[in-house]
Amino acid sequence: MTSGTWSSAEDQRRSLSALVAAAIERYGGKSEGPQPQVPARVEPVQVDLLQVDVLRRERPGLVGVLAAAGGSVFHVVLGLRSPGDEAHFLPEAEEPILGLYEDEDGLAVAIDALFDADLAIALLQAVLPEQASGLAHVRLLAADDSMVRLAFDDRLTFSFFRRVAPGTNPVVDMLVKLDEAGFNHIPAPLGVWRGPSGDLGIVQEQLFGASPGTAVAESSLRDLYESRCDPAEAGGDFAPEAHALGTMTARMHLALDRAFGRRPGEPKAWADEVEKLVSAADPALLDRPDVAGALVDLRGLEARCASIRAHGDMHLARVCRTEQGWYLWDLAPQGGEPYGRFVSPLLDVATMLWSFGQLAGATAAERDIAGDEDLVELERAWERRSRRAFLAGYLNVPGIHGLVPHDKYTLRTVTAALELGRAARERLEVSPADELAGA
Amino acid sequence: MGDPRWYRRAVFYEVLTRGFYDANGDGKGDLEGLRAKLDYLEWLGVDCLWLLPFYPSPLRDSGYDISDFFSVHPDLGDADDLAALIEDAHGRGIRVIGDLVLNHTSDQHPWFVESRSSRDNPKADWYVWNDDDRRWPEARVVFVDVETSNWTWDPVREQYYWHRFYTHQPDLNYENVEVVDAMLSVVRFWLDIGLDGFRLDAVPYLYQRDGTTGENLPEAHSLLKRLRKEVEAGYEDRVLLAEANQWPADLVDYFGEGDECHMCFHFPLMPRLFMAIRREQRFPVTEILAQTPEIPDGCQWAIFLRNHDELTLEKVTEEERDYMVAEYVKDPRMARHMGIGRRLAPLLDGDRRLAELLYALVFSLPGSPFIYYGDELLIGDNIYLGDRDSVRTPMQWSPDRNGGFSRADFAQLYLPPVMDPVYGYEAVNVEAASRNPSSFLHWIRRMLLARRQYPVFGSGGMEQVSCANPSVLAFVRIPDTPDENPVLCVNNLSRFAQPGWLELARWAGCCPVEVLGRVPFPDVGEGSYGVTLGPYGFYWFELTRSEEPR
Numbered sequence: 001m002t003s004g005t006w007s008s009a010e011d012q013r014r015s016l017s018a019l020v021a022a023a024i025e026r027y028g029g030k031s032e033g034p035q036p037q038v039p040a041r042v043e044p045v046q047v048d049l050l051q052v053d054v055l056r057r058e059r060p061g062l063v064g065v066l067a068a069a070g071g072s073v074f075h076v077v078l079g080l081r082s083p084g085d086e087a088h089f090l091p092e093a094e095e096p097i098l099g100l101y102e103d104e105d106g107l108a109v110a111i112d113a114l115f116d117a118d119l120a121i122a123l124l125q126a127v128l129p130e131q132a133s134g135l136a137h138v139r140l141l142a143a144d145d146s147m148v149r150l151a152f153d154d155r156l157t158f159s160f161f162r163r164v165a166p167g168t169n170p171v172v173d174m175l176v177k178l179d180e181a182g183f184n185h186i187p188a189p190l191g192v193w194r195g196p197s198g199d200l201g202i203v204q205e206q207l208f209g210a211s212p213g214t215a216v217a218e219s220s221l222r223d224l225y226e227s228r229c230d231p232a233e234a235g236g237d238f239a240p241e242a243h244a245l246g247t248m249t250a251r252m253h254l255a256l257d258r259a260f261g262r263r264p265g266e267p268k269a270w271a272d273e274v275e276k277l278v279s280a281a282d283p284a285l286l287d288r289p290d291v292a293g294a295l296v297d298l299r300g301l302e303a304r305c306a307s308i309r310a311h312g313d314m315h316l317a318r319v320c321r322t323e324q325g326w327y328l329w330d331l332a333p334q335g336g337e338p339y340g341r342f343v344s345p346l347l348d349v350a351t352m353l354w355s356f357g358q359l360a361g362a363t364a365a366e367r368d369i370a371g372d373e374d375l376v377e378l379e380r381a382w383e384r385r386s387r388r389a390f391l392a393g394y395l396n397v398p399g400i401h402g403l404v405p406h407d408k409y410t411l412r413t414v415t416a417a418l419e420l421g422r423a424a425r426e427r428l429e430v431s432p433a434d435e436l437a438g439a
Numbered sequence: 440m441g442d443p444r445w446y447r448r449a450v451f452y453e454v455l456t457r458g459f460y461d462a463n464g465d466g467k468g469d470l471e472g473l474r475a476k477l478d479y480l481e482w483l484g485v486d487c488l489w490l491l492p493f494y495p496s497p498l499r500d501s502g503y504d505i506s507d508f509f510s511v512h513p514d515l516g517d518a519d520d521l522a523a524l525i526e527d528a529h530g531r532g533i534r535v536i537g538d539l540v541l542n543h544t545s546d547q548h549p550w551f552v553e554s555r556s557s558r559d560n561p562k563a564d565w566y567v568w569n570d571d572d573r574r575w576p577e578a579r580v581v582f583v584d585v586e587t588s589n590w591t592w593d594p595v596r597e598q599y600y601w602h603r604f605y606t607h608q609p610d611l612n613y614e615n616v617e618v619v620d621a622m623l624s625v626v627r628f629w630l631d632i633g634l635d636g637f638r639l640d641a642v643p644y645l646y647q648r649d650g651t652t653g654e655n656l657p658e659a660h661s662l663l664k665r666l667r668k669e670v671e672a673g674y675e676d677r678v679l680l681a682e683a684n685q686w687p688a689d690l691v692d693y694f695g696e697g698d699e700c701h702m703c704f705h706f707p708l709m710p711r712l713f714m715a716i717r718r719e720q721r722f723p724v725t726e727i728l729a730q731t732p733e734i735p736d737g738c739q740w741a742i743f744l745r746n747h748d749e750l751t752l753e754k755v756t757e758e759e760r761d762y763m764v765a766e767y768v769k770d771p772r773m774a775r776h777m778g779i780g781r782r783l784a785p786l787l788d789g790d791r792r793l794a795e796l797l798y799a800l801v802f803s804l805p806g807s808p809f810i811y812y813g814d815e816l817l818i819g820d821n822i823y824l825g826d827r828d829s830v831r832t833p834m835q836w837s838p839d840r841n842g843g844f845s846r847a848d849f850a851q852l853y854l855p856p857v858m859d860p861v862y863g864y865e866a867v868n869v870e871a872a873s874r875n876p877s878s879f880l881h882w883i884r885r886m887l888l889a890r891r892q893y894p895v896f897g898s899g900g901m902e903q904v905s906c907a908n909p910s911v912l913a914f915v916r917i918p919d920t921p922d923e924n925p926v927l928c929v930n931n932l933s934r935f936a937q938p939g940w941l942e943l944a945r946w947a948g949c950c951p952v953e954v955l956g957r958v959p960f961p962d963v964g965e966g967s968y969g970v971t972l973g974p975y976g977f978y979w980f981e982l983t984r985s986e987e988p989r
Contacts, residue, residue: 091966117965137944139965154905154942209725211909219719219910222935235717235766240758321909323725 013049015101016078019110020067021047022098023076026112027145027162051196055126059105060085062113062123066164066195073164075200077123079113082106088117090140090150114148114160115140124158124203128191131156131203151206156190160201169199170339171331174256174309183255185248185327207327213316214359216241217386221363224382225375231382238382239389241326242356245319246393248326249352250400253345257308257403263342265305267414270344271298274421281424291420298417303410306403307342314348315355345403346411349394350418356386358426445534446636446678446701447739448897449486450802450887451809453746456490456515457502457853459812459834461845466852468833468844470511470520474527479869483815483880484887487534489638489680491747493521497547497607501747501831503538503640504545504608508625514853518632525633534635536678541622542641543608550621551609555596565618566609567601567647578603578653582776603644603653613645613662623669630670636678639663639700642693643683655689663699678702680741684753687731697735705731705740705806707754710763712744712797713786714755716975717766719933721912723759724800725903739897740806744797745814748827749778750786772822773829780829784817784862791817791879792975796930798883799977802890803916803928805901815883816872819862824854832857835864842868889954893981895923904929904941911939911972915946915982927951927980931972940967951980 024047048068056062061080066073080101081087089096093115101110113119117138124132132152141149141157148160161169175189193201216238223236231237275295278285285291311318312333320329333339364379394400405411442448460472470493480488492502495512502512511517525535544551553562572590580586581603590599591606600609611618626637646658663681670677681693681700686707693703708731711723734740750767752760760777768774773781787793794817801808813834820829833856836843842856842864849855856864872880890896895918904913910933916926925946931937943949943963951960951968960980970978 091964137947137965139942139944151942154944209721209903209905211907215907216720216909219933222933223719226934233765236719237762240762321722323722323729 012101012103015099016052016063016065017047017049017067019078019098019101020049020065020074020076021069023078023112024067024069024074026094027074056122059108060087060116060119060122061105061108062119062126064200066197073197075160075162075164075195077113077160079111079116079119080105080108081111081116081119083109085109087111087119090115090117090120090138093140094143114143114150120150120158121152124152127193127201128203131191154208155206157187157204157206158201159204161199164195164198164200166198169202172199172202173340174331175202175204177259178252178255181255181259183252185252185325186331187327187329207320207322207329210320210322210327210329213245213319213321213326216321217316217356217359218363221360221379221382224378225364225367228378231378231385238386241321242386242389243393245326245352246390246395247397248319248328248393249314249348249390250394250397252328253308253310253348253403254397254399256310256345257306260309260340262306262308262403265307265344267298267301267305270414271295271417274298274417274424277421277424285424294413294417294420297413301410301413303405303407305344305405305410305414308345308403309340310343310345311348311351312337312341312343313351315351316359317355344414344418346414347418347422349391349404350415351422352390353387353415354419354422356390357383360386441676443676444737444898445676446487446680446807447737448894449534449807450484450890451487451489451536451741451807452480452483452485453489453743453809453811454491455501455747455812455831456493458831458844460836461847464846465514466845466847467514468853469514470516470524474520474524477524477527477531477533480533481531483884484891485533485810487536487635488528489809490535490537492538492540497545499545499607500605501827503540504543504547504605505540506545506547506549508544508622509628522632525635529633535633536636536638536680537629537634538640539626539629539637540640541611542644543602543604543610546607546609550611554609555593555600558596558598564615565612567612568596568598569601570598572599575601575647575649575651575653577651578647584776601647603641610644613658619662619665623666626666626670627673630674630677635676636670636680636701638680638682640682642681642700643685643689655683655685655692660692660695660699663693664695667695667699680704684751686754687727691732691734694735694738697737701737702739702741702807704809705742706751708740708742708804709744710750710752710755710759712800713750713767714759714763715912715932716793716797717762720909721930721932722909724912728804728901728903741809742801742804742806743809743811744801745783745786745811745830746809747811747831749775749780749830751776751778753777770822775827775829780820780822780827782818782820782830783811783814785819789817789861790975794879795882796932796975796977798886799928799979800912800930802886803896803926803979804914805899805916807897810883815880816867816869817862817879818864818867819857819859821855821857828854835868837868837870838865843870885955889979893923893926893954893979894918895926899923899925904943906939906941908937908939910935910937911941913939913941925949925982926954927982928977929970929972929980930977931975934974936974936976937972939970939972941970943968946982949982949984952983954979954981 050068051066053064055064059082063078065076096112096115098110101108113123120138121135135152137153139151141151146163150158172192178186179189187204187207189202189204191203220236220238224231224234227234318330320327360379360383364375368375456473457468459468460476461468462472462475493511493515494505495507495510496502496504511521528535550562550565553560554566578589580589589601589603592599602609613619643654646656647653648656679700680702682704683690683693684706690703693700707727711727714723752763767779767786773779818835821832822829832854833842833844872878895916899916899918902915906913913929944965946963947965949963
């Protein structure tokens, strides 16, 4: 390989395998913002090349490779630069130089193309040319062993899937279908890079000036704990934001219903699942009257409930606020959960309500470690107000009662039990919801 | 002088002549008194004075009820005094614009006296008359707290007359060409005396049409275009500034295609600045900026924190109005019309850090800043005075009798000066503030000096900078000429210290140099740029190319 002579096809293939193995071994590293949780890093012993595509022939060249390793299919794009060619690597990226490679055009330095600013733009131009004209700046947003996300000119983002599953990527599917169903509270999908066996990446509009939902809620809590007043009178009152968030959530459910349809809900199965989660957290909790009662109530429901392909884990960290309002910016399900499950839409409601309490409790606790400032009352008042505003925003959206039950008892029963399950999943203190009275 | 677009780089100072300085000792400020204080205004660093109405008037609406368009109210002086003021100001590089009320007159105006006298007199059609009070029901009543209808019965003429504001302010009828001609001659009269332009009061209401709200009608825009044409044909470097309390999409129409008004007040921005600091989040501001369309070349927004009126809440949603009232109206007396009758300092509970932050925003957001007289000292208000007099009390010059405003007896003053222990003239006055180098007055002066060095604040474009922290508002002012550098403005709207990770890749390689201290900060790189801000802190950074620091 280092001799400078043109190697045989077999040598080339062997060399490519080694470079791809080197790239896959380096997968992992920087992760920023909410990311899907992924299985532990794979150390491939052996790499089988499944598909090799020359994406750009001339130097600097681009070669896309799908390779099987350790039971997964990995996706790598190698950048090939002539020795001595000046490259501009993205700061904070993994080590991008993988080794040397030789083909018909001679010797080249092989680089993970996503971390080379010019090659990243060239890659986008090669695979989704209609989105990539006139791009100048590239920024690394996140990288882990399943995905790399880049921002171009703070105008669009490119999510490159490092692991490829057969068929349509469920997140891509959900984004595209939500967009087609007219739901515009997501970073709009602009183009999907589809391979022969699965989705390889997606280009989306970048949300400008987006603040995570947790940061917006924390700024409200910070103000409240300083002002020590009724949350309704605090300057940083979160209720209008919670209301808008509820409205956005209901619109998302209606769009998901249009896109994927609905199925009959099974409260008994939901109760079984909650019971399993609670039991895993602490079996003794099942003996608590409130917990046991919540499960009995859910099992005993007579009313018809629908299930849809809901988000599944929609909490404050999964949404963000821009000057255009609230957006859903992370669609990945809870770690370990399969994509695309049909669940009660009230699971998303319960998860968001749970996250209000979580955040309020955590921010109060870190301010009031000794418990002598008595922030508990304020924290609870904020949570109550936010929950009511969220539910009002959710339940006031026209059409939502076609999806969720009209009667308060059913609403309260389903939501309280699902919130219990979400709390158990976090192995935190169980506190069944009892604030649905305002709904 | 000699720059036809001077208003884009100017800092305006709004003066109530009656409340500024009393030269003749009659208890009311006057033009001679204002002229005597030009040294102060020049020292402060303002570029243009905006005089509230100085015309003869029964003063039932602070002079916005004009009874003669061609002279000066005798309390304030005469036309010669105004000419002398303008000449003296011009000598110091300060321009002077005046208020002009096109929409209506006082019911004491001879035009109206004649018009109401019969249905067939020569001025019978100079105002808007009708046999019943049912026409144009879609037009809202502006002063909802004191007026119930836009029509008032006149027992002499036995007809109703139309008024969008107070009953005693009948609207002129611009369907009548004689009225148009008469008002154009008013404009020429004052421009001939030397005024540098007009702030045009209440321009959305000039016409009425069936089935409309009577606001922003095309006929009003045509009239303003004609006015602009007349002014440009006869005079150089004059400015027309529209007072149109409208939503941004309607507001921009008052610029026309660069052929209507040179400037418009950005009314919807102002209350949102106050909302943003209470919410400690940038969204109220960024949302309204996102809704603000581009404006034609050569035009400029006028931006302000407070003025002589109530802090208007007309252009906010109902929820936002409730929020503002809950946050800022601590006493029912503070509510005026559809707004809040308080001055800047009491609105902010006297928090100087907040006042600095808000002024830093007004000085750096796109537009020309307007300072309301006395706000450079953070003077207070008097909510026990009627209507909007709460914010029209005398300027506070010294701790002496009447705050140094007048040598008249206290009982003779047009309004009592503020005398409370916090904002009263004994504590807050020009003399004390100018002696104290760390006073707010000195801070404002210093900021105006800094702003003057960066014309980009007046004439440049703006790009918001993405930052995940909702309490941080960051933007870059982009110059329209290559010989100026961009200026990055970073603001912390929270009372707590905040980090800001700014997405500045576009400016990679630049060295941010802090404008006030000329302190170079670390160069901007490819990644996020971290800035730490103190409570209500802000920075202005000149973005210099590292190899060529200024």
